[in-house]
Amino acid sequence: MSQQSEAVLPLLPLRGVVIYPSMVQHLDVGREHSIKALEEAMMGDHRLLLVAQRDSSVQNPTQSDIFDVGTVAHIKQMVKLPNGTSRILIEGIERAQVKTYEQNDPFMTVTYDTIYDEHGDETEEQAQMRMLTRQFNEYTKVSKKTKRETYDTVKDIEESSHLADIVTSHLSLKIEQKQHVLETVNVPERLDYLIQVIQNEKEVLSMEKKIGQRVKRSMERTQREYYLREQLKAIQKELGERDGKTGEIEELKEKIEDAEMPERIEGIAHKELSRYEKVPQSSAESSVIRNYIEWLIALPWTNETEDNLDVSRAEHVLDEDHYGLERVKERVLEYLAVQQLTDSTSGPILCLVGPPGVGKTSLAQSVARSIGREFVRASLGGVRDEAEIRGHRRTYVGAMPGRIMQSMKSAGTVNPVFLLDEIDKMASDFRGDPSSAMLEVLDPEQNDKFSDHFIEEPYDLSKVMFIATANNLSTIPAPLLDRMEVISIAGYTELEKLHISKQHLIPKQLEENGLTKSKLQFRDDAILKLVRMYTREAGVRNLEREIASICRKAAKKIVSEEKKRVVVTENQLEELLGKPKFRYGQAEQQHQIGTATGLAYTQAGGDTLAVEVSIVQGTGKLTLTGKLGDVMQESAQAAFSYVRARANEFDLEADFYDKYDVHIHVPEGATPKDGPSAGITIATALVSAFTNRPVRKEVGMTGEITLRGRVLPIGGLKEKSLSAHRAGLTTIIMPQDNDKDLEDIPDSVRDQLTFIKVSHLDDVLDHALLPKESII
Template identity: 75%
Template sequence: MGNDKQTDIPLLPLRGVVVYPSQVMHLDVGRDQSVKALEEAMMRDHHILLATQRETSLDTPSKDDVYKTGTVAHIKQMVNLPNGTRRILVEGLNRAEVQGFTNEDEFFVVSYENLEEEHGETVEEQAMMRMLMEDFQEFTKVSKKLNQETFDSVKDIEDPGHLADIISSHLSLKIQHKQRVLEIVHVPERIDYIMQLITNEKEVLSMEKKIGQRVKHSMERTQREYYLREQLKAIQKELGEKDGKTGEVAELKEKIEQADMPERIENVAYKELDRYEKVPQSSAESSVIRNYIEWLVSLPWTDETTDNLEINRAERILNEDHYGLDQVKERVLEYLSVQKLTDSLKGPILCLVGPPGVGKTSLAKSVARAIGRNFVRASLGGVRDEAEIRGHRRTYVGAMPGRVIQGMKKAETINPVFLLDEIDKMASDFRGDPSSAMLEVLDPEQNHSYSDHFIEEPYDLSKVMFIATANNLSTIPGPLLDRMEVITIAGYTELEKLHISKQHLIPRQLKENGLSKGQLQIRDDAILKLIRMYTREAGVRNLERQFASICRKAAKIIVSSEQKRVVITEKRLEELLGKPRFRYGQAETDHQIGAATGLAYTQAGGDTLSIEVSLSKGTGKLTLTGKLGDVMKESAKAAFSYIRSRTDELKIEPDFHEKYDVHIHVPEGATPKDGPSAGITMATALVSALTNRPVRKEVGMTGEITLRGRVLPIGGLKEKSLSAHRAGLTTILMPAENEKDLEEIPDSIKEDLNFVKVKHLDEVLDQALLPPNEDE
């Protein structure tokens, strides 16, 4: 190995180049550190150690950034260039290994040890030289950078180590490989290593050639297609067909590229585009294919809005837009909270059920605004054809996707709030059952790959927040209802309507009718009278119409007279809107015999219902009037049968059913009435008439009755309580099993009403009936 340790030689770090012994090379030196090392070498004996940097990008390398094996070189010539750089001509002398750094301040000075070459057997080296020359000659034939002249310049070199170094300098190798050649002092090992590198380079060149040929072939094919298309354009021009399909195909291709579709859908689109190109333009199929491609590129496949998961902000927006409706707001905020924690929640499927005008549709818009999603609405009222939901098959020109896919196109994102309005109004006929088609749309386990007959490819609906609205749950098929989370919006109390009027309805109508708050003022007592005597509804739609009417009349007064401000009081209300349209439900003023007050639940919310019983001499005939439904008639018969079985306990003549005809009447005969909850009211009115005991005027009641006198639970307790409160009743008799529903009733109502829970008709009679002939 090495001998004679040397000291104090300047070191010049090289970037991206390795200099071998016996190699003559020009180098440009510009860095301050390198220039100072060069000047030091020139002042000494023109010898310098050339070592390569590990990282080419470093401007000021440290001693650890330079390889320890380098070449001692002689500086044969140095020229100063105009830009301040020094150009030197160096000749490599021998390999050397850095032993230590004696100066690291302004430039490197090192101590080093010369590395002597180690030779193998002469015959082995001669054989390896010959193989190396053959490999190199083959390589110069396939390489673009080397030629025969390069080979000629090295073929006369007889020293095997020198030959290996020079061939290495001609190869385009990575710095690590060139440095490795410099570090190998054993000549046969060095030759073997270079032969491996040449073999590897030949394989790379061969692969490059194959790729080049493939690209050339592809370009030739593209040029041929371009030439044929140009010919086709010329033919179409001669035939008078302006542009033909070429322009359309290019336009559709560009749309497909920009649509950001999944790879599977993109392949389908390109396949259809190929078909479109080949089908004659006059063919009907041509327009069907084009329509299909247009739909594919216009649907959102990956675009989505980022949910705004600020819970406090969402709650503020929901409260701004709607007063009350706490249950729905709570559900939306729960969804956002879980989404914030998991970031992978499927969109919920909610169904808002309630009477018209309670704000179901506008609430869905508000939800979209609160969470920052796009909003889209599809009205399902009157939809009878399954194809309206699932889409038409592409067998004719007018084929279209279904309402769901159309909605997604309008939404422009894959995670909108999608409102399915009036889902209970879907019907079915010979064209299919659209509600069955909705089963896949509204199933979280299936809708990630929803299949539309027109699109055919699976479409992901799992990120959509579906909100359905309905007035009546009974018309929604069971399997469909099972897929939705039902939230009931019962209607508003008078107090809630008052707040809604002041916060939302009146400001909106003032704005729409060009009035300011200073020009029109509606007092609270006038608003309450308007709610009670001019509207009868669970929602506020008709109420808003009345406010619109008041605003119009106020505008006329302001424009036609000098009056600048209109104040609406109870008295002024009658002047503007006329006499009240509804009788404000009031309790009886006296205790009545044979008349009991029931509580009813109608589409317009709760209402009080007076049930009257009249006895007359006869043969026991039971007459029911008042446009009653079958269930209500059955309740009356059940009450009648129960009373017949309990004549002794109730102190009624045992043969009353043979002496008297019984007539049960429910006033407001023009209004259809049905349901089991009037059972105990009918029974109480019957017992009152038969025992001559008055019914307490302040008592209202609701509950279904059985033949054994048990009181069964009913629905709509909240709405019925509101109507009882409005009517001035103070005691409500309710089934004991409905105790859980008391939570839904506003505290302001519960404070004024005494709720009595009953399990049997005997308890009802004890509470509702006075002793015979007892005064108030």
């Protein structure tokens, strides 16, 4: 039941607390809008409306962030503290239903309806009060959060509504439960709800106590066992039991029986154990024999994990862990499909080749996860000694097996995914050639009987799936390279890096820096600018470092400036990371004479390349600048020879080349440039300069040229197309023979570009040059 009220009171939102009528409590108020509401109340009749927030983390709550039912309270005392907050003593007066809200910057005022209690049968309420009091008494006996003296303040309360409110205020309940009590008008219902809540709390506390006692008993039992073992050791020592070697031999014998070794290896192990039993423990040979026996026991001889050959599941795992890298994923799925059809146990030997940071090592981990195998890694970078691979003979002091056998021990199975990391960085010296030792490891015809100098007995590596990684194929010896299936990972495109950032890098860095998606958000344009202008790499390592730097700076802002959320946009990158570190090519703003836009492929992806040609009166001198490599210089000379040979068709004088000096320049002179794919670009710029015909500003081109004007295929069309799209070009002139490479270009880019396939330079000039009368 409620009654209309026209009073207007300031609203004070509460965080994590609910005030009931007749309660007297201290509150600390620090938020600006809350302090203003207090000041407003103090200028009036010292009354205000207290309403709990639904989410206590909201700093500036609106109407939707607070409950509709609260308590009208009277401010009995207010003290301003040195830190800017205020401490008030308030007394709850009555329940109230908020009627209307009005925003009076920065606080809100409300009108409300007073809520009156609804009572039932008096006898029933008396019974409920007694039961509630009794339950609360039992609760205070078992709860560590409620003081025992609290019951003394509750037991003498005679009014049922007041009893329910006071009991609720002393219970450790969620804010929703406390609000439910406040909103329950019917007093018998309120009492029933509290009786049920206290009963549940008692059961939970009782269960916690049982668990605690069970843990305590377990700890006491462990301590007792430790004490008895120590006593047993002391007794054995006093009895002089052959210095414990008998028990040790029995233990080794049991381990040999349980190791499931092949019959021949088990016989060798028992033979060595017999030797160990006869050798004095103080002898140096004793430790050598024991070490050898322990290695035979520790190596997996028959333990094998069952492959999960579900191709669709494996594809899902690979796609979940890595974006792109389609060729490698396809090869792994082919391997699984063949396994299903043939039940073959031999594994492929893949060699992933690519620049640092493209995900070669992590991809191998994903392969292991996708087929349910153990994963083990051996880093070969800097290995110079053959014994690192094959192990040392047992005659040497401190002899150990090689890295292959050590890794197999770590794997614990005979068919792990074995990563040979940085296989291109092995070296050789007077201690031997480790790359030659790897030939036996990676040869499917002989690795089923791999011989380690320490183990001495043949070990089967044929079930292992070897994956090697390398940055450079030229440093891998040809016989070793011949044993591996090479898969090149050229690097990620901008679009792939965008997806990798959103799916992998940003979530990882948010977690490592204590942030969530709600606190820090990255816009797509910011990520693309980060890729283009703050990193220049084939992989994503530097990109992850820059993302980590942004996360740290955002965390500082959130903590020091008390910001609830930071959104990283393109315009904020300079504020967070400083000026851009790199730049990328842009399309020409106007049609130009003597300037053509070429497309280049770099380790960090694709880029546009302007080729400029200047003609002046002279003696036929050809000058090439811009730090061009030998191949690119030869392309320029071939293009110039083609123009000379076709002088009549271009309406040039027969001896034009004797009257002019030609200067070909490629900007960004500090950056080395090489490759044949700039041939048609240089030729187009030359023809444009000599014929005074502008080159279309929206056209980019790539292709090798011959003296006869034929256009030959090039590499890196995918990366070059993405750079053209990024630079604002709309048309790409490409060799006819590169038509097959169009499938590699993402649909979102391919649909926005026009690809013109050419086989001769005449076709290039027809599409790239405008007539003389066109705007220059």
